[in-house]
């Protein structure tokens with residue numbers, strides 16, 4: 025087949041594929057062609073090919089020059105624990121397409137078992153890609169605009185306090201913690217997930233702070249991944265653990281309550297966080313586009329789940345009307361997850377094999393309500409009710425944490441810097457958080473805030489502070 029004979033319009037066929045770089049080497053075992061539509065093989069035998077991209081029902085294969093394949097008999101996945109294709113894959117036909125200026129073949133994978141196996145591989149790749157991209161690339165808001173730069177802490181030039189007088193204790197979801205820091209829920213991927221979670225849990229127990237886990241979806245679907253989340257009994261100190269599911273997963277479930285309850289029981293969670301990530305889904309190649317009915321599901325969970333319910337954004341911020349409705353349906357924790365830090369639309373664009381999604385990722389990189397604004401507006405809704413308010417999204421120092429606490433947060437959530445720290449060694453997440461705690465205490469003393477709940481007295485909007493006519 026000549027390259028010139030392939031129409032560019034076939035690119036549309038590739039719309040759902042995700043890149044899997046580096047390509048996955050596979051052995052393609054040739055079968056004799058039975059169907060006249062399938063190019064006839066010169067005989068059976070082993071050939072080496074590469075899977076360049078995949079989706080839950082498609083494989084994009086690069087075959088060696090001159091090979092005329094008929095079917096893939098077996099494909100075993102690189103990781104030993106994921107030997108998925110033990111039965112022959114039935115490929116009805118291979119479609120020649122141009123991918124990155126190269127002639128490749130697209131195969132539609134039929135059959136429930138094969139599709140389920142491929143879906144698992146796709147999820148495996150997605151999680152690992154998220155970690156690799158987060159670790160290597162600049163994937164934060166291009167301006168780093170959290171909104172905190174519009175606010176300032178007014179110094180108390182002569183505070184009536186000693187360093188020993190300072191307390192950083194904070195209460196969150198009815199429990200007391202030693203610091204107002206939350207290790208926010210992050211998927212650690214499949215290969216490093218267990219190690220990352222263990223290192224984060226170590227820091228959480230040493231500092232007596234709460235920790236969220238990343239989405240439990242994969243482990244709910246495939247029990248073999250549950251080990252990644254077994255954290256409760258690793259350390260002798262108590263670990264306050266927050267489970268995690270996506271709103272899309274709940275909406276797609278026939279019985280969201282029992283799904284959520286299973287997630288709680290799987291890790292003995294003390295609370296369950298549901299992530300809402302509309303812009304991420306809209307840019308993600310495999311994203312879900314259905315969000316109707318969310319409040320009804322959340323209301324049922326808030327009423328019947330065995331632990332408090334938290335709703336979290338992941339970087340686009342929560343708007344005021346949403347916060348109000350969430351509180352009305354009984355949600356006990358709100359994480360504003362605002363703009364300024366990790367940008368999920370941008371990460372999803374980077375993962376895609378196609379320029380369409382890559383362009384979407386760049387277009388929506390800086391989408392959303394900056395953390396400080398989402399926080400300040402949410403605080404107006406929450407007032408002095410018992411709902412806990414979490415500020416996540418671009419918090420990178422104890423000074424930023426102090427501003428967030430001053431704007432009314434009960435806890436500040438930290439994501440990306442802790443992921444990077446957890447990839448270094450056992451101690452790094454703990455060291456990072458200790459440094460942040462030290463910075464926070466410096467701000468406390470310099471503003472005369474002996475306790476965290478004093479910080480709001482020192483926060484002002486710069487615009488007002490510098491207006492001398494006021």
Ligand SMILES: Cc1cc2nc3c(=O)[nH]c(=O)nc-3n(C[C@H](O)[C@H](O)[C@H](O)COP(=O)(O)O)c2cc1C
Pocket residue numbers: 154155158208209210211212237238239268298299336337338339361364365366416417418419437438439440441443
């Ligand atoms: C590698 C990585 C994986 C994440 N996975 C999840 C997840 O599974 N569920 C979730 O609710 N949030 C997830 N998040 C989002 C974080 O909880 C947080 O909302 C976001 O990263 C913004 O905080 P940051 O700017 O401090 O990173 C993830 C973040 C990172 C960096």
